[in-house]
Amino acid sequence: MTMARPSFEDLEHPGYSDDTRRLRVFFDTEFSDLVADPKLISIGLVDETGERTFYAELAHVMSAAQVSF
Template identity: 65%
Template sequence: MIRVFFDTEFTDLIVDHQLIRIGLIDETGERTFYAELSDTYRLADVGDFAREAVLPQLEGGAALMTMDDLRERLKVWLEAFDWPVRLATDSLSWDWPWIQEIFTDYNVNYDSPHARDSWPFNLDGKPLILTQDQAFNQAVERAFAEGLRRHHALDDAKANRLAWIAIAGDTD
């Protein structure tokens, strides 16, 4: 099984928040995925923190996509791994629900013979929860001090990967 570290950024720390972006990196550091959503939120829905820390880092261009495009592209990206994939997160309650949301296709009529299963066939349904002890947090802070951007979903995923390696000593 291969670990893929991921992070999300969203509009606010409220119940009805919306996804702004997602970033993933595999445990080897060789493969990344990054997306910014174009159809999930309105600027008026974005809280002060996300306005100040998240929106200024948006890249646009090829990263910008709809939720339907994200569902398709991320599924293809995950299924391209030759092994089962286990996603790793430092925030089960804020990040993991977005994986469930992304791969729940509300537009599919599951009674239809043409219905497609949107959950990637090789994706474990249980995430790895990264323990945020002092050593882990210090390793994350080192990653940011060395140039990664805080509150950028891909860089946050990279920082978590680097902290995991620093704590575990390897990627096995």
């Protein structure tokens, strides 16, 4: 038996009613070198209106040799 994967529109969230507008959130991440031992350096998020944003950098210190950009 093959089960179809739900589309993004079919996903439900507890507490959301049918008349609640879904809001898209875009994110961007920066990692250290992805070859050997990748480490998350930072993450940024913004909603589709641009009104709500979030940015965080991890506290660990990395040398320039460990960063791929």
